Structures are given as structure tokens and as C-alpha cells.
Amino acid sequence: MSLTPDRDQSRDNHIDFSMVLASAVHDMKNSLGMLLNSLDELRNDREESLGESSRFNTLQYEAERMHNDLVQLLGIYRLGENNLSAHIEEHFVPAFLSEHLARHTPLLEGLGIHYSVDAEDINGFFDDDLLTGVLNNTINNAIRYTKSRILLTACERDGYLVIGVEDDGEGYPEHMQHNGTLSFKSLDFRSGSTSLGLFFASSVAKLHSEGERTGSIRLRNGGRLGGGVFEIWLP
């Protein structure tokens, strides 16, 4: 709605292409939302026959992935427009994590992936919308690469709130493991994976600052499940 170009602008011959793209992305995102809703209902209605259908799981997984990508794209667009800032509020972290894992439970159960949350009873300061985008994407990613388990963690370390997503897959390839923040230049559009999700996560982390300290992301291998570990550090 707020992204539709107004009449004055379209009267000019000049076309703001990124605005057009953003509007299209916005529409596609909403359509996919409807589609995902229908998939959830379908799964409920036909639980017996669809529960473990791998084709149905793929359908849902890929739709989720597209939806996440579009959400991120819009986020990055607004970032470019300087129109995205973090509305930081206090949240009870364990509740926040389990609410967001709940979105993925039908698919996780369909795929037979075991999931759990291990979070300290702490309050954290962050923008829940932005974090939701990051978490959805990371969980989706973990679903793709894990063998059988996904673990969400939260704890306080060195005065930072650290939220982690761990799996028991092969882990991140060496060139992807890093600490800190990603720049737009580091996106590689030639290879299959653009790391757009990581760029978004890194940008969201950077939007969270407190005094001199800013947030960052870390990718490493190991953790409690021995696979990939994604961490977002928030001051």
C-alpha cells in the first residue's frame, strides 16, 4: 500500500525502477502469504495423506523460502531508502523464540526434524519485526542443511544478547565462516548463493546499537549439535 507510486510520479516519464520492483515484490510477498496459509490448511485437513509427503514438504519449504527472500528484499530496499530503523523494545526472549519456532513446526514435523529451544530466562532489547525476518530465514536455512535436529539458543555473553540457531548438518563451508558485518560489496551475484540472507541479517544486526556498541553476526561450526551455528549478537 505505502509502496505504490503516487500519481504525480507516474505522470512524469521518469520511471523509478526500484520503486516498481518494490511494489511488485510487495504484491508477490502477499500472494505467497496467502499460498502458505492455504498450504497450512491443506496440511491440517489432509494430515493422514500429506503428513510425510516429501513433495508436499518441498512445496511448503520452497514457498517459505521465497516468502523469506521477498521479505528480506523489501527490508533491504527500505534500508537503501534510509527508511528502515530499528524500533527497539524489550522482549522476553524464551517466549519470543518459541513463538517464532511455532511458525515452522508443521514443516519441521512433516520433515521429521526434531526441534527445541534452550534459552535463559532473560529480557532482550531488539526490534521484533526485524529479528523475525532474520530468524525465519535462518531457521529455513537450517531446515535445508540439517540432518535431524535444530536448536534455538539464547544467552547473555559479554553484555550482549546472543541468539543462536544450530543444526547437526555439515556446517558452513570455510569461506563463509566469519565474524562481524557484511558489506553490500561482498554479495556475489555470480555464484548460486548470493548470501542475501546473511547480508540482511548483518544489516539488521548493525541497526541495533547501544552507545558505542553495535550488533553483529557470527557463523561457525560445532556448537552443541556439531553442525552449523548462526549467531546474532545484539548489544
Add this chain to the structure above:
Amino acid sequence: MTDTTKTTGGNIFGKLNYLIIDDFENFRLSMRQMLRSCGAEKIELVAHAAPAIQHCAYNHVDVVLCDYNLGEGKNGQHILEELRHKKLLKRSSLFLMVTAETSKEMVMGAREYQPDAYLTKPINRAMLEKRLAGLLHQRNALLPINRAIDRENYPDAISLCLETLPRQPRFKTWLMKTLADLYYQVGDYSHALKIYDEVLAQRDLSWARLGRGRVLLASGQNDDAVRSLKELIGKHPDYMEAYDLLAEGLESLGRPTQAQQVLEKAAEHSPNALLRHRQLARLASANQDISTAAIAWRQTVNLGTHSIHDNPDHYLSLGQSLSDLSEGDLSEEGAEHADEALKILSRMEKRFKDNESLVVRSKIVQSRVHAGQDRIQEAERTLDSIASELQDEDAIDGETGIDYAKTLFRLGREDQAKQLLGHLAQRFDDQPELLQKIENLLDEPVGFRQKLQARAFNRDGIKAFESGDLDAAVAEFSSALKIVPAHTSLNLNLVQVLMKKYSEGSPDPDLLVTCRNCLDQLAGLPEQHRQYRRYIALGNKLKGMMP
């Protein structure tokens, strides 16, 4: 993870009354299915705003799940505003907005009322259950406080907040926010400020900054408030409430042009907030920026279509702005503005047909629009159609009377206009705001373009006078008076300059004659006029100088 909500027998879901509002039957049914499987029993389904509001008027509802986009007609935000505005939904009830959008885009539209939570589609049962359980848990923990607020027993609510704070660290933010707001409501600004400062000492949180700005404004520390709000907007350019407050602060500091600029920026960011557009329209009108005012009034009228804030005054103001814009402008654009004014006014008459006094107000403006387009006969005819309503000058209300006088001026019936305004000034001599409007109209009974021109001459004249260039000042004031010959302070300004010139070395008797003429223009100035004492003083001084 075990499913705690289920094992407790669904008792936190079970006893409550739910209302689902969604225009798609499939969504309604699937939402009901999800709620039922969480343990809910009493669930009402409706498709649109009207039955939803009807239902809330006659039934107690604990949880509303409302889709934002309901197709044609009112959307979810309209429903929320109407329910809260009419007090059909208590603070202790939950309103959840279901949306396909990222919630922040929506928040930006709202100004007064915000839902308790946003649920972003797609929604599945597990998500709904977790989210709702969390919200209900919070609702139950804070219920006594919200009940006290619903009863408007703020002192009670304050002590309940203070009691709850150490016991419920999980809801600390909510409690601090609510507590500071309650202190603000009861006018205890120092305690409110203390809370915000306490929060800000730990962390720079924008809600606390905003609250602090509001308290500073309320306690008259406008400079501090403006500085702090500017900083907040610098950091959070999408925090709309900060713009509203900053504009308020700038206005109270006597900087209405800057205030207008701030609101223009905010309106650009959030095109859906009626109240913000209305505020912008008022400011722009006061600043004589009629084209901006017309745009903002147009937005206000359009956004009012489905809103509880819709009001005939918006239509009338839009009609008046367009009338001002079209006056004496016979170009295509002028004609367009005139047509739009007439259309808006007749739309108002139809939309609010129970309100009979509106017809009079509408025709007064319509007549002026015709006059401004050189259609004098039509203007006269329009005015004649309401002649009987306007006959009794003692029955006309102030605003209508002033607007009527404005139209009379345009029709060249100056004597009638002045006589009417004099009569109104007597009737309303205890209402300073109306008196000021009457004086302004008597001073400047011309279109806004001429008004602005005369004001510019006046400003330059004052500048010239202050820098000692008396001849230039005389020239500027004289030019201004050619446009608005009856302007009180302009005439007095000219008299003052001429007398100074006379006594400072050019004792030309013609100067004093001009002074006399200026003062004669003001003969009959009523005693309650703001410039009356200056008028008398200058008159006496002139007598002393006459040979």
C-alpha cells in the same frame, strides 16, 4: 517443548469471548478451527465492520482477531479506532490485527490507537496458540491495572503498577511505560519525567524519548523538548509520533512555518493518518499557505470516508480553501478549483443531510465561489436561496456570520458586511477568538493573494522604518494600504512614520493632512479593538502637532 496450554485444559482460552472479523469465509472458518483446537468455545464470526461494531455494542468481547484488509469499506484500523473511540472495547480486551503486511508499515498509519499485537500472515495453529497464550498470560497478569484504567481510576492504577513492578520483571517495559503515561495523565510531570530518565539512563529507547518530550512540552520546557525530539527523528526517521509532537512544540514556540514543514514530511511518510493531515491542513491555513492547506484538507476528506473521525467541518474547510484558491482566477486551474469546491460542498450536504445548518454554511461558500469566477448572478441567486435563514442577525452563530460577511465583501456589499461584523462584534464581545477573526476580516476583506501581498509590503515598511529610511517606509505602507485601505494597524503605522518625518526636519503640512485622512479611515473603531489605545494616542498626538 510440551504444549502447556493444552495440558492445563485450555482454561486460559476456554472462558473467553472471541470475535473474528475477515471478509473471506475460508479465513474465518480456518481461524475458528485453530481457536477451537486451542480450547476456545465462544467464537463469533463476522465479515465486515458494521456487524463487528454492532456485535461489540451488545456483547462483551475479550479477544478480537481482525483482518486489516476487508475489501471495500472500512479496514481493520477503522474498526479498531471506532471500537476504542466509542468505548465499545475495553482496555482489558485484546485487539489483534491480522495482516499480510509487515506490521511497521501499518503502525505508521495509526496515530491514536494501536492494536495489542500484529499477527502477520501466514498464520498456523501452533503460532496462534503460542502468541495468544503469551498475550493472555500478560493480560491476566495486568488485568487489575487495565481495569482500573478502564474505570479511569488513575491513582489506583498507579499504585497497582508500583506494586506489580517488583513482582513481574517480565512486564517491566509495559509497567514503566504505563506508569509514566498515568503520571502524565494526572499531571504529575515530575514523576513522569523521573521514570523516563530512569529508563533512558539504562538504554536509549525511543518510546521513553518520546514520552520525555511530551512531558517537557506539557511542563512548558519547549526548547528542550524541541531539541530532544529533533534528535529522536534524526535517529528514527520513521517514528511518526515524534513528528506530531515536534510540530506541536515548534508551534508553541511561535514557529508555525517550521511546524508545517515537519508535518508535511510526516504526512509524506504516512499517507493514511487522517488526524495528522487535519493538523497539517489547520497549520497551513493559519500560515496562509492555501495550496498546501487545500491538498491536506482534500486528503483529510478522502480518508474520512470510512473513519470515525469524519466530520463536515473537513468538507467545509476544503470548500473554503478551494474557494480562496479559485477567487479571481479565471484560468483553467481556477475554474477547476471552483468546480471542485462546489462538488465537495454538495457532497457534504448529501452526506450529512440530517444537519440542516450545513446547507446555510455550504451556500455561503458556494455563493463566494461563483462570485470569484465572475458569475455574480449565480452568486446572488445562491445567497437568496438562504435569505430567510440569514435574516435574523441575532440567530446566526459567530463562524457562520463571519463567513457570510466574507461573501458579502466579495459581492461588493461592503456596507452590509461591515454592519453585520459590527453587530457580531457586539454580540460576541466576550469571545476573544471570534473578535480577532472579525477584526482580521475588517482589516483585510480581500483574497489571500492580495492579503499576502499587503502583508509583505507591511513587513518591508517596518524594516525600512527600523533602519531609519522613512521615505521607503512611507512608500511601502502606502502600497499596502492601496490593497487594504481599512487595515487598522497599517493606517496607524503610516501615521506614525509620517509624524516622525514631520517632526524630524520636513514640516510639510501635507504630511499631517495625510495623517488625518488615515485616522478618519478608522473612525468608529470600537473600544474593544486591540489597536484602540494606539489609535487614540496617535490621534491626540496629531492634534498637538496641528498648527
